[in-house]
Amino acid sequence: LTGCSGRNSNSEKEKKQYVIGFSQIGAESSWRERNTQSVLEAGKKANYKIIYENANQSQVEQIKDVRSFIASRVDLIILTPIVETGWRHVLEEAADANIPVVISDRLVSKEDAYLFKTFVGPDVPIQGIQTADFLKKKFKDAPAPINVVEIQGSVDASPAISRHEGLVEGLKDDPRFKIVASVHGDFMLSKGREAIKNVAKSHDLKQVDVIYCHNDDMADGVVSYLEETDIKPGRDITICSVDGQQSAIDLLKAGKINCVIECDPNMGEKLFQVVTAILDEKDVPKENFTTGRVFSEYSDLTNIEERGY
Ligand code: AHR
Numbered sequence: 001l002t003g004c005s006g007r008n009s010n011s012e013k014e015k016k017q018y019v020i021g022f023s024q025i026g027a028e029s030s031w032r033e034r035n036t037q038s039v040l041e042a043g044k045k046a047n048y049k050i051i052y053e054n055a056n057q058s059q060v061e062q063i064k065d066v067r068s069f070i071a072s073r074v075d076l077i078i079l080t081p082i083v084e085t086g087w088r089h090v091l092e093e094a095a096d097a098n099i100p101v102v103i104s105d106r107l108v109s110k111e112d113a114y115l116f117k118t119f120v121g122p123d124v125p126i127q128g129i130q131t132a133d134f135l136k137k138k139f140k141d142a143p144a145p146i147n148v149v150e151i152q153g154s155v156d157a158s159p160a161i162s163r164h165e166g167l168v169e170g171l172k173d174d175p176r177f178k179i180v181a182s183v184h185g186d187f188m189l190s191k192g193r194e195a196i197k198n199v200a201k202s203h204d205l206k207q208v209d210v211i212y213c214h215n216d217d218m219a220d221g222v223v224s225y226l227e228e229t230d231i232k233p234g235r236d237i238t239i240c241s242v243d244g245q246q247s248a249i250d251l252l253k254a255g256k257i258n259c260v261i262e263c264d265p266n267m268g269e270k271l272f273q274v275v276t277a278i279l280d281e282k283d284v285p286k287e288n289f290t291t292g293r294v295f296s297e298y299s300d301l302t303n304i305e306e307r308g309y
Contacts, residue, residue: 017048018049019050020051021076022051022078023062023069024039025055025057028187028188036052042268048272048275055082063086067093076102077099078102078104080103081106084158084161085156100278118286120267120288127166127261128167134240136170144176151183151184151214152185153185185213188217192221193222196222209237215243216243223251232256234251238259241260243263244264249304262292
Protein backbone atom coordinates (compact mmCIF):
# COMPACT_ATOMS: atom_id res chain seq x y z
CA LEU A 1 0.00 0.00 0.00
CA THR A 2 1.24 3.49 -0.71
CA GLY A 3 1.17 6.09 2.03
CA CYS A 4 -0.33 8.70 -0.26
CA SER A 5 -3.32 6.65 -1.28
CA GLY A 6 -5.17 7.16 1.98
CA ARG A 7 -5.68 3.39 2.30
CA ASN A 8 -3.83 3.00 5.60
CA SER A 9 -5.68 3.23 8.89
CA ASN A 10 -4.42 5.87 11.36
CA SER A 11 -2.71 3.32 13.59
CA GLU A 12 -1.00 1.69 10.61
CA LYS A 13 0.09 5.13 9.47
CA GLU A 14 1.68 5.90 12.84
CA LYS A 15 3.69 2.69 12.76
CA LYS A 16 4.73 2.82 9.15
CA GLN A 17 8.19 3.95 8.16
CA TYR A 18 7.77 5.34 4.68
CA VAL A 19 10.22 4.30 2.00
CA ILE A 20 11.55 7.01 -0.31
CA GLY A 21 13.54 6.38 -3.48
CA PHE A 22 16.08 9.13 -4.16
CA SER A 23 17.58 9.24 -7.64
CA GLN A 24 20.62 11.52 -7.74
CA ILE A 25 22.59 12.56 -10.83
CA GLY A 26 26.09 11.67 -9.67
CA ALA A 27 28.94 13.47 -7.94
CA GLU A 28 30.14 15.94 -10.57
CA SER A 29 30.90 18.79 -8.14
CA SER A 30 31.50 19.46 -4.44
CA TRP A 31 28.11 21.18 -4.56
CA ARG A 32 26.49 17.93 -5.67
CA GLU A 33 28.20 15.91 -2.94
CA ARG A 34 26.94 18.36 -0.31
CA ASN A 35 23.48 18.24 -1.85
CA THR A 36 23.37 14.43 -1.62
CA GLN A 37 24.55 14.54 1.99
CA SER A 38 21.91 17.13 2.87
CA VAL A 39 19.08 15.04 1.39
CA LEU A 40 20.25 11.80 3.02
CA GLU A 41 20.77 13.43 6.44
CA ALA A 42 17.40 15.17 6.39
CA GLY A 43 15.62 11.99 5.29
CA LYS A 44 17.18 10.02 8.11
CA LYS A 45 16.39 12.74 10.65
CA ALA A 46 12.76 12.73 9.55
CA ASN A 47 12.71 8.94 10.01
CA TYR A 48 12.31 7.87 6.41
CA LYS A 49 13.93 4.82 4.91
CA ILE A 50 15.83 6.16 1.92
CA ILE A 51 16.82 4.02 -1.03
CA TYR A 52 19.56 6.10 -2.65
CA GLU A 53 20.81 5.61 -6.19
CA ASN A 54 23.58 7.59 -7.86
CA ALA A 55 23.39 7.47 -11.67
CA ASN A 56 26.97 8.60 -12.35
CA GLN A 57 25.94 11.22 -14.93
CA SER A 58 23.81 8.85 -17.02
CA GLN A 59 20.14 9.49 -17.75
CA VAL A 60 19.76 5.87 -18.86
CA GLU A 61 20.94 4.79 -15.39
CA GLN A 62 18.67 7.32 -13.71
CA ILE A 63 15.64 6.00 -15.59
CA LYS A 64 16.61 2.45 -14.53
CA ASP A 65 16.91 3.67 -10.93
CA VAL A 66 13.45 5.22 -10.99
CA ARG A 67 12.02 2.03 -12.53
CA SER A 68 13.59 -0.01 -9.74
CA PHE A 69 11.91 2.28 -7.17
CA ILE A 70 8.57 1.73 -8.89
CA ALA A 71 9.13 -2.04 -8.95
CA SER A 72 9.86 -1.98 -5.19
CA ARG A 73 6.66 0.00 -4.57
CA VAL A 74 8.32 2.85 -2.68
CA ASP A 75 5.97 5.40 -1.13
CA LEU A 76 7.45 8.43 -2.91
CA ILE A 77 10.23 9.17 -5.39
CA ILE A 78 12.63 12.11 -5.25
CA LEU A 79 14.17 12.71 -8.65
CA THR A 80 16.96 15.15 -9.49
CA PRO A 81 16.83 14.97 -13.29
CA ILE A 82 20.19 15.23 -15.01
CA VAL A 83 18.58 16.75 -18.11
CA GLU A 84 15.19 18.31 -18.83
CA THR A 85 13.88 15.99 -21.53
CA GLY A 86 13.21 12.26 -21.84
CA TRP A 87 11.30 11.64 -18.60
CA ARG A 88 7.73 11.33 -19.90
CA HIS A 89 7.51 7.50 -19.98
CA VAL A 90 9.04 6.80 -16.61
CA LEU A 91 7.04 9.57 -14.94
CA GLU A 92 3.88 8.10 -16.45
CA GLU A 93 4.87 4.71 -15.03
CA ALA A 94 5.23 6.27 -11.57
CA ALA A 95 1.84 7.99 -11.95
CA ASP A 96 0.24 4.68 -13.07
CA ALA A 97 1.68 3.05 -9.94
CA ASN A 98 0.20 5.88 -7.85
CA ILE A 99 3.66 6.89 -6.56
CA PRO A 100 4.08 10.65 -6.12
CA VAL A 101 7.25 12.19 -7.57
CA VAL A 102 9.03 15.21 -6.11
CA ILE A 103 11.50 16.90 -8.43
CA SER A 104 14.50 18.35 -6.64
CA ASP A 105 17.21 20.84 -7.66
CA ARG A 106 16.90 20.50 -11.47
CA LEU A 107 13.73 20.56 -13.54
CA VAL A 108 12.10 18.43 -16.21
CA SER A 109 10.46 20.03 -19.28
CA LYS A 110 7.45 22.25 -18.65
CA GLU A 111 5.34 19.89 -20.82
CA ASP A 112 5.89 17.12 -18.27
CA ALA A 113 5.10 19.26 -15.22
CA TYR A 114 1.70 17.59 -14.78
CA LEU A 115 3.52 14.32 -14.03
CA PHE A 116 5.23 15.43 -10.84
CA LYS A 117 3.76 16.64 -7.59
CA THR A 118 6.06 19.49 -6.70
CA PHE A 119 9.52 20.99 -7.16
CA VAL A 120 11.99 21.85 -4.38
CA GLY A 121 15.12 23.76 -5.35
CA PRO A 122 16.57 27.06 -6.50
CA ASP A 123 14.91 29.65 -8.73
CA VAL A 124 17.69 29.31 -11.29
CA PRO A 125 16.87 32.00 -13.91
CA ILE A 126 17.37 34.58 -11.15
CA GLN A 127 21.01 33.47 -10.87
CA GLY A 128 21.66 34.58 -14.46
CA ILE A 129 19.87 37.87 -13.86
CA GLN A 130 21.91 38.49 -10.68
CA THR A 131 25.09 37.88 -12.69
CA ALA A 132 23.91 40.36 -15.33
CA ASP A 133 23.19 42.96 -12.62
CA PHE A 134 26.71 42.55 -11.27
CA LEU A 135 28.20 42.91 -14.77
CA LYS A 136 26.20 46.06 -15.53
CA LYS A 137 27.50 47.61 -12.32
CA LYS A 138 31.08 46.48 -12.92
CA PHE A 139 31.15 47.74 -16.54
CA LYS A 140 29.01 50.84 -15.92
CA ASP A 141 31.31 53.19 -17.81
CA ALA A 142 33.00 50.75 -20.19
CA PRO A 143 32.75 51.23 -23.95
CA ALA A 144 31.21 48.59 -26.26
CA PRO A 145 31.83 45.80 -26.97
CA ILE A 146 32.09 43.94 -23.68
CA ASN A 147 32.97 40.41 -24.78
CA VAL A 148 31.59 37.55 -22.73
CA VAL A 149 32.59 33.88 -22.89
CA GLU A 150 30.12 31.51 -21.30
CA ILE A 151 31.12 28.13 -19.89
CA GLN A 152 27.78 26.36 -19.65
CA GLY A 153 26.89 23.27 -17.64
CA SER A 154 25.69 20.10 -19.41
CA VAL A 155 23.63 20.15 -22.60
CA ASP A 156 19.87 20.03 -21.83
CA ALA A 157 20.40 20.37 -18.05
CA SER A 158 17.88 22.83 -16.59
CA PRO A 159 20.47 24.94 -14.70
CA ALA A 160 22.54 25.30 -17.89
CA ILE A 161 19.47 26.39 -19.85
CA SER A 162 18.20 28.76 -17.16
CA ARG A 163 21.57 30.26 -16.20
CA HIS A 164 22.08 31.09 -19.87
CA GLU A 165 18.57 32.45 -20.36
CA GLY A 166 18.77 34.45 -17.14
CA LEU A 167 21.98 36.14 -18.25
CA VAL A 168 20.58 36.94 -21.71
CA GLU A 169 17.40 38.33 -20.12
CA GLY A 170 19.38 40.44 -17.64
CA LEU A 171 21.66 41.90 -20.33
CA LYS A 172 19.02 42.51 -22.96
CA ASP A 173 18.72 46.20 -22.10
CA ASP A 174 22.48 46.72 -22.50
CA PRO A 175 23.64 46.01 -26.06
CA ARG A 176 27.29 46.60 -25.16
CA PHE A 177 27.50 43.02 -23.89
CA LYS A 178 28.18 40.40 -26.53
CA ILE A 179 28.39 36.63 -25.89
CA VAL A 180 31.28 35.74 -28.22
CA ALA A 181 31.51 32.05 -27.29
CA SER A 182 29.28 29.67 -25.38
CA VAL A 183 30.60 26.18 -24.69
CA HIS A 184 29.72 23.30 -22.39
CA GLY A 185 31.85 22.14 -19.45
CA ASP A 186 29.43 19.63 -17.86
CA PHE A 187 29.63 21.33 -14.43
CA MET A 188 33.04 19.68 -13.88
CA LEU A 189 36.40 21.24 -13.01
CA SER A 190 38.42 19.27 -15.56
CA LYS A 191 35.89 19.94 -18.31
CA GLY A 192 35.67 23.65 -17.45
CA ARG A 193 39.44 23.86 -17.83
CA GLU A 194 39.27 21.94 -21.11
CA ALA A 195 36.45 24.19 -22.36
CA ILE A 196 38.35 27.46 -21.86
CA LYS A 197 41.47 25.90 -23.35
CA ASN A 198 39.44 25.10 -26.47
CA VAL A 199 37.93 28.59 -26.60
CA ALA A 200 41.48 29.98 -26.48
CA LYS A 201 42.24 28.14 -29.74
CA SER A 202 39.63 30.11 -31.67
CA HIS A 203 39.45 33.37 -29.64
CA ASP A 204 42.11 35.74 -28.39
CA LEU A 205 41.42 35.70 -24.65
CA LYS A 206 43.04 39.14 -24.40
CA GLN A 207 39.92 40.46 -26.16
CA VAL A 208 37.62 38.73 -23.66
CA ASP A 209 36.28 40.86 -20.80
CA VAL A 210 34.13 38.37 -18.91
CA ILE A 211 34.03 34.60 -18.38
CA TYR A 212 30.69 33.49 -16.98
CA CYS A 213 30.88 29.95 -15.55
CA HIS A 214 27.68 28.10 -14.73
CA ASN A 215 29.26 26.64 -11.59
CA ASP A 216 32.22 27.02 -9.26
CA ASP A 217 34.01 23.83 -10.20
CA MET A 218 34.21 24.98 -13.83
CA ALA A 219 35.33 28.43 -12.60
CA ASP A 220 38.11 26.69 -10.65
CA GLY A 221 39.17 25.01 -13.89
CA VAL A 222 39.09 28.31 -15.79
CA VAL A 223 41.13 30.12 -13.13
CA SER A 224 43.72 27.35 -13.01
CA TYR A 225 44.07 27.50 -16.83
CA LEU A 226 44.39 31.31 -16.92
CA GLU A 227 47.01 31.19 -14.20
CA GLU A 228 49.24 29.31 -16.61
CA THR A 229 48.99 32.21 -19.09
CA ASP A 230 49.89 35.88 -18.69
CA ILE A 231 46.21 36.77 -18.18
CA LYS A 232 45.30 37.49 -14.56
CA PRO A 233 41.87 36.05 -13.67
CA GLY A 234 39.75 38.56 -11.77
CA ARG A 235 41.84 41.47 -12.97
CA ASP A 236 42.36 41.16 -16.75
CA ILE A 237 39.19 39.10 -17.18
CA THR A 238 36.17 39.35 -14.89
CA ILE A 239 35.17 35.88 -13.69
CA CYS A 240 31.59 35.13 -12.60
CA SER A 241 30.36 31.87 -11.16
CA VAL A 242 27.43 30.15 -9.45
CA ASP A 243 27.16 27.89 -6.35
CA GLY A 244 29.13 29.43 -3.47
CA GLN A 245 31.55 26.61 -2.75
CA GLN A 246 34.39 27.34 -0.34
CA SER A 247 36.90 27.16 -3.21
CA ALA A 248 35.08 29.96 -5.08
CA ILE A 249 34.72 32.13 -1.98
CA ASP A 250 38.47 31.74 -1.40
CA LEU A 251 39.17 32.77 -5.01
CA LEU A 252 36.80 35.71 -4.63
CA LYS A 253 38.65 36.84 -1.51
CA ALA A 254 41.93 36.46 -3.40
CA GLY A 255 40.57 38.69 -6.22
CA LYS A 256 40.68 35.89 -8.82
CA ILE A 257 36.90 35.58 -9.12
CA ASN A 258 34.72 38.71 -9.11
CA CYS A 259 31.21 37.45 -8.42
CA VAL A 260 29.71 34.24 -7.03
CA ILE A 261 25.97 33.65 -6.99
CA GLU A 262 25.05 31.35 -4.14
CA CYS A 263 22.96 28.27 -4.96
CA ASP A 264 22.28 26.55 -1.66
CA PRO A 265 22.77 22.76 -1.87
CA ASN A 266 21.35 22.28 1.64
CA MET A 267 17.83 21.64 0.49
CA GLY A 268 17.23 18.39 2.39
CA GLU A 269 15.22 19.86 5.23
CA LYS A 270 12.85 21.79 2.97
CA LEU A 271 12.56 18.76 0.73
CA PHE A 272 11.41 16.48 3.54
CA GLN A 273 8.93 19.07 4.88
CA VAL A 274 7.33 18.87 1.46
CA VAL A 275 7.61 15.07 1.31
CA THR A 276 5.92 14.79 4.70
CA ALA A 277 3.12 17.13 3.63
CA ILE A 278 2.50 15.01 0.52
CA LEU A 279 2.46 11.75 2.46
CA ASP A 280 0.07 13.38 4.95
CA GLU A 281 -2.13 14.19 1.95
CA LYS A 282 -1.82 17.93 2.45
CA ASP A 283 -1.77 20.42 -0.40
CA VAL A 284 1.68 21.64 -1.37
CA PRO A 285 2.65 24.50 -3.69
CA LYS A 286 3.92 23.38 -7.10
CA GLU A 287 7.21 25.26 -6.56
CA ASN A 288 9.22 25.51 -3.34
CA PHE A 289 12.23 27.70 -3.91
CA THR A 290 15.40 27.82 -1.87
CA THR A 291 17.16 31.17 -1.58
CA GLY A 292 20.69 32.36 -2.37
CA ARG A 293 22.88 35.40 -1.83
CA VAL A 294 25.21 37.32 -4.13
CA PHE A 295 28.86 37.43 -3.09
CA SER A 296 31.00 39.80 -5.12
CA GLU A 297 33.90 42.20 -4.98
CA TYR A 298 31.33 44.77 -3.81
CA SER A 299 30.24 42.64 -0.82
CA ASP A 300 31.63 42.56 2.69
CA LEU A 301 33.45 39.23 2.52
CA THR A 302 34.71 39.19 6.09
CA ASN A 303 31.81 37.34 7.70
CA ILE A 304 30.96 34.62 5.22
CA GLU A 305 30.45 31.41 7.17
CA GLU A 306 32.50 28.26 6.40
CA ARG A 307 30.65 26.80 3.47
CA GLY A 308 30.95 23.07 4.18
CA TYR A 309 31.07 22.30 0.45
O1 AHR B 1 21.91 21.53 -10.56
C1 AHR B 1 22.72 22.38 -9.85
C2 AHR B 1 24.09 22.37 -10.38
O2 AHR B 1 24.55 21.08 -10.54
C3 AHR B 1 25.09 23.04 -9.49
O3 AHR B 1 25.19 24.39 -9.69
C4 AHR B 1 26.31 22.35 -9.92
O4 AHR B 1 27.45 22.55 -9.16
C5 AHR B 1 25.84 20.97 -9.99
O5 AHR B 1 26.65 20.13 -10.62
